Amino acid sequence: xxxxxxxxVLNCLADGELSPEQLAIAQQHxxxxxSCTSNALGQALLKAAVSKSGHRYSAPPExxxxxxxxxxxxxxxxxxxxxxxxxxxxxxxxxxxxxGWAVAALLLLAASIVLVQRNLPQFGQIPSERTALVxxxxxxxxxxxSDTAPAQVISTDRHTVKPWFQGKIPFxxxxxxxxPADAKLDGANLTYLGGQPVAHLLYSIGRHRVSVxxxxxxxxxxxxxxxAEHSGFHLAGFTTGELEAVAISDVDPAxxxxxxxxxxxxxxxxxx
Amino acid sequence: MALLxxxxxxxxxxxxxxxxxxxxxxxxxxxxxxxxxxxxNDRDAEDLVQETLLKALRGFGSFQTGTNFKAWIFRILRNxxxxxxxxLAATRTVALEDELNEHGxxxxxxxxxxxxxxxxPELNLIRLNDGAALHRAMEQLAPPLLEVxxxxxxxxxxxxxxxxVLEVPIGTVMSRISRARSELRNTLQNEFGMxxxxxx
Numbered sequence: 001x002x003x004x005x006x007x008x009v010l011n012c013l014a015d016g017e018l019s020p021e022q023l024a025i026a027q028q029h030x031x032x033x034x035s036c037t038s039n040a041l042g043q044a045l046l047k048a049a050v051s052k053s054g055h056r057y058s059a060p061p062e063x064x065x066x067x068x069x070x071x072x073x074x075x076x077x078x079x080x081x082x083x084x085x086x087x088x089x090x091x092x093x094x095x096x097x098x099x100g101w102a103v104a105a106l107l108l109l110a111a112s113i114v115l116v117q118r119n120l121p122q123f124g125q126i127p128s129e130r131t132a133l134v135x136x137x138x139x140x141x142x143x144x145x146s147d148t149a150p151a152q153v154i155s156t157d158r159h160t161v162k163p164w165f166q167g168k169i170p171f172x173x174x175x176x177x178x179x180p181a182d183a184k185l186d187g188a189n190l191t192y193l194g195g196q197p198v199a200h201l202l203y204s205i206g207r208h209r210v211s212v213x214x215x216x217x218x219x220x221x222x223x224x225x226x227x228a229e230h231s232g233f234h235l236a237g238f239t240t241g242e243l244e245a246v247a248i249s250d251v252d253p254a255x256x257x258x259x260x261x262x263x264x265x266x267x268x269x270x271x272x
Numbered sequence: 273m274a275l276l277x278x279x280x281x282x283x284x285x286x287x288x289x290x291x292x293x294x295x296x297x298x299x300x301x302x303x304x305x306x307x308x309x310x311x312x313n314d315r316d317a318e319d320l321v322q323e324t325l326l327k328a329l330r331g332f333g334s335f336q337t338g339t340n341f342k343a344w345i346f347r348i349l350r351n352x353x354x355x356x357x358x359x360l361a362a363t364r365t366v367a368l369e370d371e372l373n374e375h376g377x378x379x380x381x382x383x384x385x386x387x388x389x390x391x392x393p394e395l396n397l398i399r400l401n402d403g404a405a406l407h408r409a410m411e412q413l414a415p416p417l418l419e420v421x422x423x424x425x426x427x428x429x430x431x432x433x434x435x436x437v438l439e440v441p442i443g444t445v446m447s448r449i450s451r452a453r454s455e456l457r458n459t460l461q462n463e464f465g466m467x468x469x470x471x472x
Binding site: 007008011012015017043046047049050051052053054055056057058059060063064067068070071072074136139140167191192193194196197 | 289292293296297300301304305308309314317318321322325326327329330331351354355403406407410421422424425426428430431439441446449450453454456457
């Protein structure tokens with residue numbers, strides 16, 4: 001083998017990523033090439049030095065204990081409504097069982113009264129997982145409004161924005177050609193919601209900025225169960241067979257709904 | 273009956289939580305180290321680790337037993353960082369060309385193939401034992417390059433695991449590692465006033 005080892009091969013060699021066959025070829029070359037041997041040594045030394053220098057920050061001693069307590073309390077909260085009673089035996093304790101039913105009935109009644117009193121679902125009443133999602137969406141939108149945070153792809157052309165996501169997200173979507181009056185596409189970001197990659201589309205309606213988050217459909221976050229409003233922003237959404245979308249903006253809710261309906265129709269048109 | 277199901281659910285949840293703690297708590301130090309490198313301060317690093325663990329616990333049901341827990345939780349850490357304000361700001365200031373060229377190289381070699389330099393920055397570094405210089409060089413890396421170096425060299429992950437954490441193809445991992453080491457080398461060269469170096 002006369003050609004020198006490429007930088008990729010040298011990196012793979014230092015990282016132990018060469019297959020046995022590749023390693024044999026590389027070693028054969030290194031036996032006769034002082035230049036590549038020097039470079040391979042350099043790679044190995046750099047890797048070792050980075051490893052040493054990279055182990056720099058130690059977690060505070062109390063952090064692990066604090067996190068352990070947090071995990072315990074979080075898992076207890078999420079376990080069941082009667083979690084606080086864990087440890088007590090319900091078996092054979094008929095009185096306690098009745099008390100449990102009574103408490104459950106009271107909770108159900110209280111929840112029903114609150115729901116009847118307030119027609120629209122409110123932020124404080126939705127489950128914590130959805131609350132976290134809404135907060136995350138709201139944070140993303142606020143971050144996108146910042147002048148110092150330009151979109152990752154800036155274009156009004158849907159044929160530029162949509163292909164930009166190729167290979168970046170594990171799903172695809174369609175963007176409408178015709179938008180409502182005064183609405184325009186500004187660009188998009190690749191972002192993450194709930195740990196999943198999401199297409200963050202940026203629109204404007206007049207001077208109002210709109211964020212539309214598109215992701216694969218997840219039943220646990222039915223968008224029609226999201227609150228209509230959060231932190232002064234209006235929310236709207238839709239689900240199709242494979243996608244779900246949530247839009248957020250301070251624009252008039254009717255105009256926001258018009259935009260989301262247009263985007264929803266585009267998904268349906270794509271399937272035709 | 274409903275109460276019994278609550279109790280059963282509580283018991284299952286406790287078992288699941290215990291399994292999660294056994295897997296996650298030994299990784300707190302590693303998570304914190306990477307979080308500190310990314311967030312650049314202890315307070316944000318602690319918040320990042322805490323949020324990561326809570327997200328991971330809540331999503332533990334989706335974790336497939338037998339797969340790589342470390343890669344899974346580091347992916348959550350990374351995604352949590354990316355969606356944080358500092359993460360968003362950092363990623364938006366960086367544009368990376370990840371595609372390897374037809375020869376499998378991420379960037380043209382800075383030096384002719386086979387150039388010999390026995391005064392490489394790495395050797396200089398070892399000679400001077402100047403960890404501070406390397407630390408400064410690492411701090412100058414763009415976040416996508418820094419995280420790949422941390423996962424590869426500090427956490428000792430394989431390319432396949434890194435690809436799973438970063439949710440990118442292995443070729444992109446190789447490309448970023450190559451670029452990261454090249455940039456480290458260049459920074460060290462400048463630091464030591466060297467005018468030659470090895471290939472990336």
